[in-house]
Amino acid sequence: MIANYGYKDGSGEYYISIDTDNCIDCAAGRACLTACPKEMFEIITDDYDDEVACVKKNFTRTLAFDCADCKPAGGYTTLPCISACTPGAIKHSW
Amino acid sequence: MITAGIDMGSRSIKVVLLEEIKVDGAPQLKYAVKKAHVMLPGEMDADEAAEKAYDEALKAAGVTRDDIKAVFVTGAGRSQVKFATEGVTEMTAGARGANYMFPQVRTVVDVGAEEGRGVKVDADGKAIDFAGNEKCAAGAGSFAEAMSRALQMSLKEFGEASLRSDKTIPMNAQCTVFAESEVVSLIHASTPSQDIAKAVLDAVASRICAMVRRVGIEESVALIGGMAHSVGFVASLKKALDVQDVLLPEMPESISALGCALIAAERQQ
Structure with missing residues (x-):
């Protein structure tokens, strides 16, 4: 399943997509949990009893601001969460 | 076997009671809706409203809490239903409910009072992509x-x-x-x-x-x-x-509650 967490507002579309099929049995040792400086990810058991990462609820309405520090303007060339997720499950829409 | 699905929405509470059936010559028909009930909570707090909506649905169906094998809950206020057996997300519940009504459906658009969402569904009613x-x-x-x-x-x-x-x-x-x-x-x-x-x-x-x-x-x-x-x-x-x-299904507002009741029934098998 591809789970899109985020929102669309007047300034743009801000979604973090997690491909749960790539996230189950994570080959990166759940590196996303520690890679994100804001610790935005957590592991949940989804409705199909699979342990997968998701974006914590309190961040889903403020992604544009919470992720801003890691975007190019913050000096990063690649996003820490995407680099850490070697199975390639995490994507940003912006 | 009877199972219950509750959708704790931000505006209303939907309860669906589902009964296992056996129809000769139609093995695909495994479940039938015994009762669907919608209640507006008004000024009540969520716990009290959920109890009341559930009791009203049971009374209307002529069954008691002891007759219900499992109660699954979904919706924005699902964590507040203390008597529920398990909770499922709105995406999974909506996808399963819509698939039950229309097995050919591949895209489910769910527009409630406070939130809208789109869910891509496979032939088994499993949510495969949502936003x-x-x-x-x-x-x-x-x-x-x-x-x-x-x-x-x-x-x-x-x-x-x-x-x-x-x-x-x-x-x-x-x-x-x-x-x-x-x-x-x-x-x-x-x-x-x-x-x-x-x-x-x-x-x-x-x-x-x-x-x-x-x-x-x-x-x-x-x-x-x-x-x-x-x-x-x-x-x-x-x-x-x-x-x-x-x-457009019948009782469109109760489809997520129906999905919950179906998932509850399937997990009891």
Whole structure:
């Protein structure tokens, strides 16, 4: 399943997509949990009893601001969460 | 075996009681809805309202709590239903419920009072891709309801009025607050109420459509949630999605509760 967490507002579309099929049995040792400086990810058991990462609820309405520090303007060339997720499950829409 | 599904929505509570059946010659028919019940909680707190809605549904069906094998709950307030056996997300519940009503459905659009979402579903009713809007109220039923109140119409009349309009008035504001001020400006400009109704429903449909496009539109498309009762919204959504038809189930607001009851029944097997 591809789970899109985020929102669309007047300034743009801000979604973090997690491909749960790539996230189950994570080959990166759940590196996303520690890679994100804001610790935005957590592991949940989804409705199909699979342990997968998701974006914590309190961040889903403020992604544009919470992720801003890691975007190019913050000096990063690649996003820490995407680099850490070697199975390639995490994507940003912006 | 009877199972219960509860959808704790932000505006109303939906309870569906599902009974296992055996129909000779139709083995695919395994379950039937025993009772569907909708309750507006009014001033009650969530725990109390859930208890009351559940008890009302049981009473209407002529069964007791002891007769219910499992109670699964979904919706924004699902964590507040203390007596539930398990909780499932709105995406999973909506996908399963829509698949039960229309097995051919591949895209489920769920528009409730506070949130809209698009879910891509496989042939087994499993959600394979979803997108919601956690932030914007302009793509949800409560916005259309607020605008219908401003025009002194019920939501049903609002939807019917929009069908009488052949004008397209774009609403540019993304935010409910600004969109509301656009509606006030249209009222002051003596714009006919049917044209305003169409502008509002077109705007809600376009917000929802933008979200559904994230998961991809694959026919058949079903609309569930309370907004499916608005004929005007259905017309606007059909146009925005550019699809031949949008399937509308019976009791559209209770489809997620039905999905919950189905998942509860399947997990008891």
